[in-house]
Amino acid sequence: MIDLAKTIDLTTTYLGLKLKNPLVASASPMCEDLGNIRRMEDAGAGAVVLPSLFEEQIELESDELDRFLTESAALSPEAVTHLPELTRRVPGPDGYLEHIRECKQAIRIPVIANLNGSSRGGWLGYARQMQQAGADALELNIYYIPTDPKLNGEQVEQKYIDLVKAVKAEVQIPVAIKLSPYFSSMANMAAKLDGAGADGLVLFNRFYQPDYDLEALEVVPNLILSNSHEILLRLHWIAVLYGQVKADLALTGGVHTATDVVKAMMAGGKVAMMTSALLKRGIKYLDTLATELLIWMGEHEYDSIKQMQGSMSRNAVPQPSAFERANYMKVLGSYAMR
Numbered sequence: 001m002i003d004l005a006k007t008i009d010l011t012t013t014y015l016g017l018k019l020k021n022p023l024v025a026s027a028s029p030m031c032e033d034l035g036n037i038r039r040m041e042d043a044g045a046g047a048v049v050l051p052s053l054f055e056e057q058i059e060l061e062s063d064e065l066d067r068f069l070t071e072s073a074a075l076s077p078e079a080v081t082h083l084p085e086l087t088r089r090v091p092g093p094d095g096y097l098e099h100i101r102e103c104k105q106a107i108r109i110p111v112i113a114n115l116n117g118s119s120r121g122g123w124l125g126y127a128r129q130m131q132q133a134g135a136d137a138l139e140l141n142i143y144y145i146p147t148d149p150k151l152n153g154e155q156v157e158q159k160y161i162d163l164v165k166a167v168k169a170e171v172q173i174p175v176a177i178k179l180s181p182y183f184s185s186m187a188n189m190a191a192k193l194d195g196a197g198a199d200g201l202v203l204f205n206r207f208y209q210p211d212y213d214l215e216a217l218e219v220v221p222n223l224i225l226s227n228s229h230e231i232l233l234r235l236h237w238i239a240v241l242y243g244q245v246k247a248d249l250a251l252t253g254g255v256h257t258a259t260d261v262v263k264a265m266m267a268g269g270k271v272a273m274m275t276s277a278l279l280k281r282g283i284k285y286l287d288t289l290a291t292e293l294l295i296w297m298g299e300h301e302y303d304s305i306k307q308m309q310g311s312m313s314r315n316a317v318p319q320p321s322a323f324e325r326a327n328y329m330k331v332l333g334s335y336a337m338r
Contacts, residue, residue, distance in 0.1 A: 004294040009304035014248050014270040015137045015174035015200050017110045019046035022265060022305055023286055026252050026273035027051050027114045027141065034102055036283060041107045043286035046271065048109065052116030052141050053096045053126065093126055097133045104134035116141040124170045137174040139202060140167060153184055161196045168197040176200030176250065180207055186237055187244065194245040202250040203234050225276035230254030235267045242268025242313035258292035265305055266312035
C-alpha cells in the first residue's frame with residue numbers, strides 16, 4: 001500500500017516560515033496551556049498562534065492611549081457594555097513573555113505571538129520584547145469598532161496603516177495583520193497594508209456581538225462557535241486578493257474539514273487556521289484532518305500543497321466574474337422553492 005505521507009508534500013510557507021503542513025491552531029484560550037500546545041504539535045499542527053496579549057493588559061504609558069481612555073470613559077454605561085470585556089483571568093505581559101519562552105523550548109513548530117488592541121500604546125515595546133522572547137512571528141489582532149460618527153472611513157483605515165508601520169519599525173520578525181471584513185474597499189485596504197509592510201493578512205476576525213437579556217435588561221456576552229458555512233466569505237476575498245498583494249494570505253474562521261482546507265489552499269491561502277473545530281472535536285482532530293487531507297490529495301492526484309495553492313483564485317478561474325456582481329443574479333436565481 002502506498003504511503004501517502006511519503007509521496008505527497010504537505011509543506012507550505014507562511015510569513016517566511018516553513019511549515020510541515022497548512023494546519024495552524026489559531027489564537028484561543030486553548031493555547032494558554034503548554035500541555036495543549038505540545039499535544040497540538042504531536043497531533044500534527046504546522047504552527048500555533050498564542051492567545052492575544054490584550055491592550056488592556058499592558059501598562060498604559062503613552063499620552064495617545066491616555067487620551068483614548070479618557071474619550072472612552074465619556075461614553076454612557078450602556079454603550080460601554082457593547083465593547084469587548086475580559087471575562088476570565090489572563091496572564092499579564094510578563095507572564096505572556098515567559099509563555100513564549102517556554103513554548104519555544106518545548107516545541108519545534110513555529111510559535112506566533114499575538115497582540116490585540118486598537119492603538120499604539122504599549123504595543124511597540126512589547127512587540128520588541130516578544131521578538132526577544134523567541135516568537136517566530138507576530139500577529140496583530142486589531143479589534144477596533146469605531147463608534148464615533150465624526151470618525152470617517154479614511155481615518156479608521158489610517159489607524160491600521162500607522163500601527164503596522166510603527167510595529168514593523170520595531171521588530172525584524174514577520175508581522176501578520178488579522179482583519180475584519182468591514183471595510184468599504186477590502187482590496188484597497190489590503191493593498192495599503194501590503195504597502196505598509198505587512199508580511200501576512202489573516203482573513204477574517206470574528207467580531208463577537210453581544211446579545212440582550214430581556215428579563216435582566218442587560219447586555220450579555222454571546223459566543224457561538226463557527227461552522228463551515230462561514231468559510232465562504234474568507235474564500236471569496238482570499239481568491240480576489242491572491243496575486244494582488246505580496247503578503248501571505250491566511251484563512252481563519254469556518255475551517256472544520258479537510259475539504260475546507262483544500263478550498264482555502266485553492267483560493268490562495270498559505271495556511272488554514274482553526275479553533276472552533278478543535279474545541280468541538282479535540283486537539284487530536286488535527287491528525288484526522290492531516291490524514292484526510294492526504295487521502296483527498298491522493299485521490300485527486302495532487303503531489304503537493306503548493307501545486308493547488310491559488311489554482312481557483314480569481315486570476316486562475318476561467319470566469320472571474322464569479323467573484324463579482326455578475327454572479328449576483330445567477331445566485332439569486334439558483335434557488336428553487338420546494
